[in-house]
Amino acid sequence: MSLHVDRPDLPTGRPYGLPELEHGQPLSLDGEPLPVVRDPARPLNPERVISGAFVNCGVPAIISAVVQDRPQVAQAWAESLSGPQARMDMFEATEPTEDLPESYPTGRAVDLTLTPDLPVYRDDPTISAGVNVTLAEETWPGYAEKAAAGMPGVDGAPPLSTVPGETGYDRLEHLPNAGLIQLMAQYTGEPAYMGEVPTGDGAEQRMAAILDAHAGDPMIIGFGQPTEDPSGLVMDGEQLDTGLYVNHAYTRRGYDDGLVDLRDPRGNEVVDQLTPAELVETAARYGGYFITTFGDNPATGDAGGG
Secondary structure, three states: OEEEEOOOOOOOOOHHHOOOEEEEOOEOOOOOEOOOOOOOOOOOOHHHOOOOOOOOOHHHHHHHHHHHHOHHHHHHHHHHHOOOOOEEEEEEEOOOOOOOOEEOEEEEEEEEEEOOOEEEEOOEEEEEOOOOHHHHOOOHHHHHHHHHHHOOOHHHOOOOOOOOOOOHHHHHHOOOHHHHHHHHHHHHOOOEEEEEOOOOOOHHHHHHHHHHHOOOOOEEEEEOOOOOOOOOOOOOOOEOOOOOEOOEEEEEEEEEOOEEEEEOOOOOOEEEEEOHHHHHHHHHHHOEEEEEEOOOOOOOHHHOOO
């Protein structure tokens, strides 16, 4: 399947007083045109994926995770996006359900041709408003986001969305976790699933088993709305003592010697040296989830997948 992606629908009626957006071609902070890839001789850098004006942090977290842990996918992106006409291959994948939070590639590749226009701020059309290519100083992260905005549903059906009829970037801004699972499969061409960060008896050991099983797979970890907070002091979006934020998603940047590093997609801040116990304790209060590919050794049972 081949598709031409020009100007996917932008979010309208911006929440929280955020500025309005339009399509354009963002520049560097010095006002210079941006290359697709700054140094073609080097692998794509996952830390170049910096979230912008869109509310959903899961999308840039997934892009960064895929580039980090699937170098063959990143290399294919770098080569196809740097050609005379930017192109990117994604993979049609099934829609997860509440009962089965898994997505499977159908075997059909989608060849997306991408025009140069990317989201910018209406009051300053030189500044990137989607994944922040102005700060990244190269446009490939914006193209990766644009490809996701242009992806159709299975067999050309409307794509999965929170609000019926939403498409493009408007859909990505409100993408539910089921859509993030599907996006992981669409980028990698591998089955993907979501599991809960374990709580209760043996939760620390089960979380460590999940991290071990998926040490080489792209993974994001997020924490949801507060469940029960007796103190009443922690608000949605507030930073916790661990450095983590409530209602936010992170790229699992590393796992070594039983310690986890999580990268915040809003920039290059890394919450490092977290123990599985700290992840479990946070999830017990606020709810936690992870999204990853099945990999060679998928976790099973309470860990999810299988």
